[in-house]
Amino acid sequence: MTQALNHSGLTPAPGLEGLVVAETMLSEVDGQKGDLILRGERIEDLAGKTPFEDAVAHLWADLVPRSQGDLRASFAKARELAVAAIPAMANAPRELDIFERLRLGICALPLDLELTSGERICGAMPVILAAAARLENGDQPIAPDPTLSSAEDLLHMLTGNEPERSAVEALDRYLVTILDHGLNASTFTARVIASTGADMKDAVAGAMGALKGPLHGGAPGPVLDMIDAIGEPGNAASWIEQELSAGRRLMGFGHRVYRTRDPRADVLKEGLALLPQDNPKLQLAEAIEQAALAALAKAKPDRKLETNVEFYTAVLLDAIGIDRALFTPLFAVGRTPGWCAHMVEQQRTGKLIRPASRYAGPMPG
Known part of the structure; x- marks a missing residue:
């Protein structure tokens, strides 16, 4: 005979945060x-x-x-x-x-x-x-x-x-x-x-x-929108400051899991170094990253917000001609x-x- 379960005393975990629901070797x-x-x-x-x-x-x-x-x-x-x-x-x-x-x-x-x-x-x-x-x-x-x-x-x-x-x-x-x-x-x-x-x-x-x-697979596209909006390396610091002052999120920075730099971002950034360097967006992206990390460290000193995989995904795929x-x-x-x-x-x-x-x-x- 199956015993009925009473779940009334269980504490919900929104988003299953912190719960281990599988064991994997992958x-x-x-x-x-x-x-x-x-x-x-x-x-x-x-x-x-x-x-x-x-x-x-x-x-x-x-x-x-x-x-x-x-x-x-x-x-x-x-x-x-x-x-x-x-x-x-x-x-x-x-x-x-x-x-x-x-x-x-x-x-x-x-x-x-x-x-x-x-x-x-x-x-x-x-x-x-x-x-x-x-x-x-x-x-x-x-x-x-x-x-x-x-x-x-x-x-x-x-x-x-x-x-x-x-x-x-x-x-x-x-x-x-x-x-x-x-x-x-x-x-x-x-x-x-x-x-x-x-x-x-x-x-x-x-x-x-x-x-x-959009909260899962849709992030790299808006990174390019941000790069296009900034336009020139000299505009990066002021544009980012305005976004943070307005309470808007910087696409390509921060991660639900990583509390330090996303290792995939470094792997993709290394790949950019192997591509032709006459693409102005590569220099622009690097200036944006530096300005964003400095602004985030100042605005949110209690949180470690680093570059995530979406940032350099967008830059790398754009550089090889992927729409x-x-x-x-x-x-x-x-x-x-x-x-x-x-x-x-x-x-x-x-x-x-x-x-x-x-x-x-x-x-x-």
Whole structure:
């Protein structure tokens, strides 16, 4: 006989702050030290040094099923298969945005028994993103090239041109940087859906819904809006002071978890040094960062507000020619392998996620 539970004495934790709801071997986020560890490796030892496919293989090791040892080959085949999903995206209502077409493309992916679900979904993401972006602009999608890496083919399919090597390396660095990051909102959503026994496509689609929210995946775009508004390095200090005096938040600074500098920001800033330096936005971004950190230290001396990943995400992606409308969809491309790993890990526990709530409504008379 099941005993009824009384939750009236439980203390709510808004946002589940401070509650441990899962045990994971995938990533450790240490906000006090400023560390991000993926399967035993610090992010700065992976991003910029390990290709995206190899970093995914490292994260998936002995956890996510794979059809063969070479993940680059599996992802290349998945890109070729993903072309079959493009008609569903092209025939969708015109009012759908890029992110919604991306999610539709995931749901329309064909089944292929030679690839595992994780390979099929994660490998397809560059094709679906590039097709969604080109359809949005009224252009025909470009067929994938299976001889290229995921990052190189994505840039090729967006423009039809052969991308610069520095741009490919920068995008590869970015995709590795965002591969996994603890139980953020979209990853937790994926684990909740996976815990019901739903399949991987359902869980990825749900995680994308969480990512679309402006408090989660929408921050890098407004960083560029801030950079554009400031315009010149000499305007940075006064513009930032006005924003803080008005009580507005500076985009790209501060983090829910990190109480020191976000290590991913440093990894991406290092990547900027490898790009052509004739871009005036690079110097402008550095001036803005210095002015912002000085102003925040003065205005909020009791809080440690440092540069977060969104700031240099915006600067790096803009520098390699990625339109800001693609920032959140591109985040999904890099984060999907992490979602898939969490889904498999969650289903191995065999436990349905079902937290308690405390009733605060009226009682019957």
